[in-house]
Amino acid sequence: MTRSSLSIVAGYALGNLITEGKTKKVYEILQSPDEVLIISKDRITAGDGTKAHVLEGKAAISTQTTSKVFEILNSVGIKTSFIKVVNETAFIARKCEMVPIEWVTRRLATGSFLRRYPGVPEGYKFNPPLQETFFKDDANHDPQWAQEQIISAGFNLNGVTIAKDEVDIMRRCTLLVFEVLEKAWASQDCCLVDMKIEFGIDSKGEILVSDVIDSDSWRLWPSGDKKLMKDKQVYRNLSNVTLSDLDTVKRNFKWVAEQLESLTPPTTGLVVILMGSPSDEEHCRKIEKECHKLNVPSQLRVTSAHKGTEDTLNILAEYEGSNKKVVLIAVAGRSNGLGPVLSGNSVYPVINCPPVKTDNVSQDIWSSVNTPTGLGCTTVIHPSAAAIAAAQILALSDHLIWSRLRTLAFNNYVSLKRADKIIRTTPMQ
Ligand SMILES: Nc1ncnc2c1ncn2[C@@H]1O[C@H](COP(=O)(O)OP(=O)(O)O)[C@@H](O)[C@H]1O
Ligand SMILES: [Mg+2]
Known part of the structure; x- marks a missing residue:
């Protein structure tokens, strides 16, 4: 480690230069031992x-790109090392010991895949996406590694040994990151062809998506057309690099950074939770809380289709007159008139979530389930299921909600793996 010649950057007193790679320098921050300042270089390599x-x-373009990408990942609940951008060319991240593996995901076959597997046509589509791992070793051209090689290497980083569980989690997280960004780019009619990410382990032993994700990390084909590519492949393909070529590469990178700003439009979705009686509030608040966890806007209303039919229809008309994408959740105990009345008078999806009591489940549920022909309302019992079902409907046209749901499923997977690890290593009591 060398003592940095810079002392203060963006108000942060820098400590040692921890590492310098091809495209960036990583410095310790004196006041925050668990954080680093990552300074990007005006340098492109291949x-x-x-x-x-x-x-x-x-x-500057790379910092802008990477910070926007990580802000998206953080906002949908993926754990990353990115904290915040501090000036045009630097950002703060959690200090990690890095897993020296490049985790690659491919949706379409191109590039080195075609050279390694002759006979596969360019553009062959991988469903699910193909995952590959490469050991970071420039001198040996980053050899491809099987998961057995990663496990056998026995990396120990910040006290965590990278074993099968950790590899499984990183592989699945890599797929999650790819799918989140693929959906985000699809909203701008851009095909995310493939990408690579890296992981680090922080001082608490947490596995974090780390390093950077920028135009160096992926292939991006607007309208799915290779000729329109906007990524570093343009640079890789150049044999004689002229100033005008470099300018084209830079304009492409700038275009990508600017497009990223449009990838996070505010949601137009709304979940309206209608209760037949204020006594249903507790049940409705549980649904509201689950919606909030998914960052899905929700609103509570009280209306009885039995006792105030006209008001119920007026409330419905209020939302039909809005330009929101609305999902209705009907909460009514005993005989559920509310959900079926809403469903029979609207094209909005209606989810019944009756607050059933254990002693009358079988009678009460029938009014939600056995509805007249022409109605399409669905029924769930648990408040969290109602919120998730509503979010899934909104996710069809909102990639950020889709990504939060995907992250929720990933987190469930990780919790189960953690629980399994604890139970299988806990001795009999
Ligand atoms: N949050 C972090 N904490 C510690 N090191 C990091 C962090 N993010 C990235 N690094 C490391 O910074 C180094 C410099 O990055 P880069 O210039 O891309 O190097 P390389 O040429 O090895 O890919 C890499 O070794 C990378 O793993
Ligand atoms: Mg790198």
Whole structure:
């Protein structure tokens, strides 16, 4: 480690230069031992560093891109090392010991995959996406590694041994990150062809998506057309690099950074939770809380289709007159008139979530389930199921909600794996 010549950057007193790679420098921050400052360089490289050029402005574009991508990942609940951007070319991240593996996901076959597997046509679609791992070793051109090699290497990083569980979690998280960004780019009619990410382990032993994700990390084909590619492949393909070529590469990178700003529009979705009586509030608040966890806007209303039919229809008309994408959740005990009345008078999806009591479940549930023909309302019992079902409907046209649901499923997977690890290593009591 070398003592940095810089002392203060964006108000942060820097400690040692922890590492310097091809495209960035990582510094300790004196006041925050668990954080680092990552400063991007105006440098573009390819072929494990054999091809390299100065590209003025690249550091700023790269920082803008990486911070926007990580903000998206953080906002949908994925654990990353990114904390915040502090100036045009630097951001703060949690200090990690890095897993020296590049985790690659491919939706379409192209590039090195075609060279390794002759006979597969370019554009072959992987469903599910193909996952590959490469050991970060420039001198040996980043050899492809099987998971058995990663496990056998026995990496120990911040006290965590990278064994099968950790590899499983990172592989699944890699897929999650790819799918989240694939959906985000699809909203701008761009095909995320493939990408690579890295993981780090922080001082608490948490596995975090780390390093950077920028135009160097992926292939991006607008309208799915390779000829329109906007990623670093343009640079890799150049044999004689002219100033005008470098300018094209930079304009592409800038275009990507600007497009990213449009990937997070505010949601137009709304879940309206209607209760037949104020006595149903507790049940409805549970649904509201679950919606909030998924960052899905919700609103509570009280209306009885039996006792105030006109008001119920007026409330419905209020939402039908809005430009929101609305899902209705009907909460009514005993005989549920509310859900079926809403469903029979609207095209909005209606989910019944009756607050059933254990002693009358079988009678009460029938009014929600056995509805007249022409109605399409569905029924769930648990408040969280109602919120998830509503979010899933909104997710069809809102990639951020889709991503939060996908992250929820990933977190459930991780919790089960953790529980299994604890139970299988706990001795009989
Ligand atoms: N949050 C972090 N904490 C510690 N090191 C990091 C963090 N994020 C990235 N790094 C490391 O910073 C180094 C410099 O990055 P880079 O210039 O891309 O290097 P390389 O050429 O090895 O890919 C890499 O070794 C990377 O793993
Ligand atoms: Mg790198």
